[in-house]
Amino acid sequence: MRAAIIDDRADDRNALFHELDTVLRERGYQVDAIDLFSGGEEFLESFEKGKYDLIFFDIYMDGLNGIETAAQVRSVDRSVRVIFVTTSNDFAAESYSLRADYYLLKPFVHDDIVKAMTLIDMADYERQRIVSLPDGSTCFLHDIIYTEYYNHRVILHLKNAKKKQLRTSQGRMEEILCGNDSFFTCTKGIIVNLEYVQRIDDGMIFLSENHQVPVSRRRMAQVRKAHAGYLFSQVRA
Numbered sequence: 001m002r003a004a005i006i007d008d009r010a011d012d013r014n015a016l017f018h019e020l021d022t023v024l025r026e027r028g029y030q031v032d033a034i035d036l037f038s039g040g041e042e043f044l045e046s047f048e049k050g051k052y053d054l055i056f057f058d059i060y061m062d063g064l065n066g067i068e069t070a071a072q073v074r075s076v077d078r079s080v081r082v083i084f085v086t087t088s089n090d091f092a093a094e095s096y097s098l099r100a101d102y103y104l105l106k107p108f109v110h111d112d113i114v115k116a117m118t119l120i121d122m123a124d125y126e127r128q129r130i131v132s133l134p135d136g137s138t139c140f141l142h143d144i145i146y147t148e149y150y151n152h153r154v155i156l157h158l159k160n161a162k163k164k165q166l167r168t169s170q171g172r173m174e175e176i177l178c179g180n181d182s183f184f185t186c187t188k189g190i191i192v193n194l195e196y197v198q199r200i201d202d203g204m205i206f207l208s209e210n211h212q213v214p215v216s217r218r219r220m221a222q223v224r225k226a227h228a229g230y231l232f233s234q235v236r237a
Contacts, residue, residue: 001029002051006037006069007058007085012106013038016056016085016113023113028129028141028180040064040072049077056104059086081120131176134168141180145196145207147173149189157211184226187216194230 001024007013013036024031035052037043041063055073057066070082083102102116129141143158149170156164166173170189177183182194186205196208200223206212215223 001031001053002033002035003031003054003056004035004037004043004047004052005056006040006043006061006066007056008038008061008063009058010038012058012085016108019108019110019113020056023110023117027117028131030130040066040069043069044072047073050080052080054081054083056083056085059084083116083120131180133164133166133176134172135166137164139164141177141182141193142195144177144183144193145209145211146190146192146213147177148213149173159209161209182230184223186219186223187214190214194227197227200224200227 003020003024005013005016005020007016017034017036021031021034039061040057044064055070057070059066061069066084066086070084073080073082083104085104085106085108087106102120104112104116130138131141132138139156139158143162145157145159147154147156152167152169154166154168154170154173156166158164173191174185177191178185183191184194186192190213192205192207192213196211198206198208200206200215200220203214203217203220204212205215205223
């Protein structure tokens with residue numbers, strides 16, 4: 001993930017940098033860079049198509065304001081995600097015409113950044129989210145279909161019939177995975193990626209690539225609720 005923040009107020013610029021970096025890492029994104037710029041002219045001097053995945057523009061800036069700067073960006077890059085940061089919604093109509101993905105009002109707090117990153121369309125980057133495993137290696141969350149624990153080891157069942165085995169506890173894997181909305185413990189020792197659930201029927205969860213795992217009777221209602229919540233979040237996004 002490469003992001004840029006353009007704001008002529010150093011305090012606001014730095015505050016957003018620290019909150020954004022924290023939220024991205026909490027959500028499992030690999031943060032390659034968050035570049036800071038004090039004005040639109042400075043930013044445009046180094047900008048080129050495809051350089052950034054996400055750009056935050058403060059609207060009220062000396063010189064080129066955020067709307068004017070974003071207009072020049074949009075003229076060459078239609079896919080980069082754009083978020084406007086401001087103390088007023090006076091420029092709402094202009095921001096919509098420039099296909100702004102979100103509108104962040106100052107003063108913002110941690111939860112505001114979380115909401116912004118949740119609501120904007122980041123599907124391509126969701127597939128790039130990584131997780132650090134107990135053995136020091138990393139794995140793309142999107143690649144995990146389900147995990148199973150047996151004899152002090154966890155087996156990760158990955159896409160394309162791949163597997164990865166770790167010596168760790170079930171509790172540790174739940175700490176790592178279940179903080180993400182798409183993972184849920186369906187029965188003792190098994191965590192499923194709700195993204196790959198095809199149906200839940202007769203005490204079994206049927207997953208992609210012909211996988212199927214049991215679900216305990218006492219957790220059936222919770223699993224169905226978690227899966228419904230996941231599907232709703234995907235439609236809402």
